[in-house]
Amino acid sequence: MSLTHLQSFVAVAEEGHVGRAARRLHLSQPPLSRHILALEDELGTRLFERTSRGMRLLPAGEAFLCHARRILAEVDAAVLAVRGLGADRTDH
Amino acid sequence: MSLTHLQSFVAVAEEGHVGRAARRLHLSQPPLSRHILALEDELGTRLFERTSRGMRLLPAGEAFLCHARRILAEVDAAVLAVRGLGADRTDH
DNA sequence: ATGTGTTACGAGCCACGTAACAATT
DNA sequence: AATTGTTACGTGGCTCGTAACACAT
Numbered sequence: 569m570s571l572t573h574l575q576s577f578v579a580v581a582e583e584g585h586v587g588r589a590a591r592r593l594h595l596s597q598p599p600l601s602r603h604i605l606a607l608e609d610e611l612g613t614r615l616f617e618r619t620s621r622g623m624r625l626l627p628a629g630e631a632f633l634c635h636a637r638r639i640l641a642e643v644d645a646a647v648l649a650v651r652g653l654g655a656d657r658t659d660h
Numbered sequence: 661m662s663l664t665h666l667q668s669f670v671a672v673a674e675e676g677h678v679g680r681a682a683r684r685l686h687l688s689q690p691p692l693s694r695h696i697l698a699l700e701d702e703l704g705t706r707l708f709e710r711t712s713r714g715m716r717l718l719p720a721g722e723a724f725l726c727h728a729r730r731i732l733a734e735v736d737a738a739v740l741a742v743r744g745l746g747a748d749r750t751d752h
Numbered sequence: 753a754t755g756t757g758t759t760a761c762g763a764g765c766c767a768c769g770t771a772a773c774a775a776t777t
Numbered sequence: 778a779a780t781t782g783t784t785a786c787g788t789g790g791c792t793c794g795t796a797a798c799a800c801a802t
Contacts, residue, residue, distance in 0.1 A: 569735065570662055586782060596769055601783060611742045620776045620781060628745035635738030639731055643661065646727030650703045653720035678757060688794055693758060712756060712801045 569610055571643060574636045576603035581633050585622040661702055666728045668695035673725050677714040
């Protein structure tokens with residue numbers, strides 16, 4: 569699992585559509601589709617139902633979505649927390 | 661930034677030593693050292709003080725460590741949350 | 753000289769994009 | 778036929794490990 573996979577998952581979950589999510593991520597469809605497949609494979613669970621119109625979240629996907637968002641938000645928070653402590657003071 | 665980099669950072673922070681952390685991660689020193697350097701480069705901040713005995717966390721590193729641990733814990737939680745919802749029930 | 757982290761460099765893997773495919777409407 | 782997601786396949790880049798390095802003790 570990678571942060572990229574999580575970002576891909578959230579984008580597809582929100583768009584309900586691999587094509588649109590790919591445009592939003594500045595990526596082509598195949599890699600994005602592979603991200604989702606890899607994630608599902610790694611988790612051992614399908615996250616989306618494939619319809620002829622796009623992708624709809626399954627219950628496992630909805631559960632995972634909350635966690636994925638929290639993780640990505642925490643990453644942003646981590647970056648922000650460190651910016652501003654740039655000086656290499658040893659702080660004793 | 662990648663989850664691998666975060667795992668590497670936590671290991672080095674806990675061991676205070678790239679060599680020991682590398683053994684713990686079943687990795688050789690150079691890639692691990694590069695993970696830390698890449699992280700510092702991406703964050704624009706030094707996270708460790710290099711001593712002749714090893715690596716000691718700087719204030720920015722200590723701040724980042726909390727976040728890194730939380731992120732990794734959340735990843736584990738996300739995986740556990742999905743395991744057990746394996747059946748593709750549509751749940752309405 | 754021993755032990756630390758880092759840089760050079762070559763090889764293998766990974767992930768992208770284009771193109772072709774499968775399937776539904 | 779048009780629109781969806783997926784698979785094939787080749788190329789570029791990334792990342793590993795070995796070896797060589799720089800520095801301190």
